[in-house]
Amino acid sequence: MHRLGGVGMAAFDRHQQAQRSFAELSSEISQTQIDYVDSQLSQFRTALYRFATTHRKKIRDDPNFRHAFQQMCSSIGVDPLAGPRKGGWWAELVGLGDWQYELGVQIVDICVSTRERNGGLIELSELIRLVSKLRGVESGVITQDDVIRSIKTLEPLGAGYQVIDMGGGRKMENGSRVSEDLIVQKKGWSVERSRAALENMLLRDGLCWLDEQDEGSGTAYWVPSAMQWDI
């Protein structure tokens, strides 16, 4: 019976040789691939560079465009703020870094100046409204995405700013008034649990204010961070 590769010592030699050849071929292919990817990457980089420089103004001014751009960056694993140089070559290219940091500073400004009345918790939409007011821009120019991104850039400072997902957190949307019966009714919690939660918010965390003149329940709790303040 004839077997591919034969038998005996000769077969062993042949086998080794074949392996060597495969290894050579494989590294050759890898090299070609790396070269290819390299050239692709540098092409991509040039293209991106051109794109960013051409559309720099639009990226900064148009929220939809900026969002799409950032989406594109994150989907290909490029962080617009990261880079080898100070501030990131990328950031320098688009000037997005400054913009983002600037927004960050304004966010801190608002958080600090509203901390007393909201106990350090502010609704994202309210924050956006105030930031827009501070910058004197129309609503819609600064998006939720921008704010979240800016808050992330603040992380290394250890200032403790973070976005908390309130878990379907729109529950405060209809108003900032909460009462025991409302929680019992809407969430099916026991009266004790509702009371404990509200008392903790009120006394321990200072996140809500007490209203003893409530028409409905006699006692209601108000969450100032969910209120809109004109002045």
Place this chain on the structure above:
Amino acid sequence: MTLASFTTPSGFLLPSIHSAPPFFTQQPNPNTQSIVTENWTRLILTYARYRRLFFIKLEDAETKGGDWDEVLRNERINRQLFPSHLSHILSQMVERNQAVYEPQKQTRSVLLYWRLPEEWAEVLHEWVTTTGQLNSILTFYEIIEPPIESVLSGIPMTLLRKAISILGRTGRAQIISVADGEGVRFFAGTGK
């Protein structure tokens, strides 16, 4: 829930916090209450200054119809500041020299310092100077109820006395006995 500022019939602009229902409740959390107190203090002083009110009393929170209704009540949200809460706020104001109990030895009525006695002293001296009454003797009555209404019209006697005594310390005023009581003579000077 949007809190908006509101202009009262007297033309005073109430801050948005005045339309927040819990603003009218004394807060069990001391940090929260200090914010509430601070906002009430500012509101009371600016309103007093706007309407030239010198006194606020617990009665103003107890019964309707006084000078303070626009501030101590918010009919639009059906809230009012209770006397006990007002009493707490006033005690804080007295502690911080933003008001004094007047008369003394009671805590139901305060004289508001929307201008401090030192500031009144300057206002008084300025008025005397610009109306050309330096070196002449004025009675207290002439200052409190001048023929032409002035920035000092209606100033309470106790506050006027404090202001005069402050000017006296820098040699810019001197109390003099006149036929029907007391008078005061003012002198030029920078007060420095």
